[in-house]
Amino acid sequence: MIKAILFDIDDTLFPTTAFALEARKAAVRAMVAAGLDFPEDVVFDELLEVIAEFSSNYAQHFNKLIERLDPHHERCRNADLVIAAGVSAYHDTKFRSLAPFKDVPAALRAAREKGLVVGVLSHGWTSKQAEKLVRLGLAQHFDPDAIFISEQIGINKPNPKLYQRACERLGLDPTEVIYVGDNPAHDVMPAKSLGMTTVWARRASRWNVSGEAVEADHVIDDFEQLRELIEALPTPH
Numbered sequence: 001m002i003k004a005i006l007f008d009i010d011d012t013l014f015p016t017t018a019f020a021l022e023a024r025k026a027a028v029r030a031m032v033a034a035g036l037d038f039p040e041d042v043v044f045d046e047l048l049e050v051i052a053e054f055s056s057n058y059a060q061h062f063n064k065l066i067e068r069l070d071p072h073h074e075r076c077r078n079a080d081l082v083i084a085a086g087v088s089a090y091h092d093t094k095f096r097s098l099a100p101f102k103d104v105p106a107a108l109r110a111a112r113e114k115g116l117v118v119g120v121l122s123h124g125w126t127s128k129q130a131e132k133l134v135r136l137g138l139a140q141h142f143d144p145d146a147i148f149i150s151e152q153i154g155i156n157k158p159n160p161k162l163y164q165r166a167c168e169r170l171g172l173d174p175t176e177v178i179y180v181g182d183n184p185a186h187d188v189m190p191a192k193s194l195g196m197t198t199v200w201a202r203r204a205s206r207w208n209v210s211g212e213a214v215e216a217d218h219v220i221d222d223f224e225q226l227r228e229l230i231e232a233l234p235t236p237h
Helices: 016-033 040-054 061-069 079-097 104-113 126-135 160-170 184-194 223-231
Strands: 004-007 117-122 147-149 177-181 197-201 218-220
Touching: 016 040, 016 061, 016 079, 040 061, 061 079, 104 117, 104 223, 117 126, 117 160, 126 147, 147 160, 160 177, 160 184, 177 184, 184 197, 197 223, 218 223
Parallel strands: 004 117, 004 177, 117 147, 177 197, 197 218
Antiparallel strands: none
16 A cells, blocks of 8 residues: 655756756856856866866855856956856746646645655755755645655665665554656665665656666656556545
């Protein structure tokens, strides 16, 4: 009997990769306009290298970008203004464009109406992931006691202990929980190894589940398919 459903956030509830690309391009355009004297494609490629080397959670991307492109400030007369322009453009894009896939709220409502505990199990910094839920307008759909973020727990994906800990805190056996995510290696495989029912949400996924050692129990192209799957479940007692 399924009693809970947990969701990944990034590229599952909203198109994170596409959004980040749009926001980073906006930041680069703003930095060049503010006086960073390099072609936009050169700045953008260097920014991607910084992100790859220091991770997307690094707080000083644009500072590091200036250090690498123009260490002696020969082509950037006021680095602080250029960095501020990039940060502002990035956040303006975030505030303007951040939105869930249109079919996500209906699927979350269907899960709550079915009587399931509806929660999140996500990798990342607690403050960033929590902010995403609020800005996406989805926070009200989730049980506050069923939101698990890797920094908060102290265990990162793809360690199955993260999934096990979430189930323990819910007081449920893994076999009573569905997990929905976009990444076969980080979402499907660890959850499946514990006996959770797994759903691969592939519409924004950067990976292909075919050929993986463990395949998802269900593959969906949108959350309308997920809603149908949820409505077909037996109602929890």
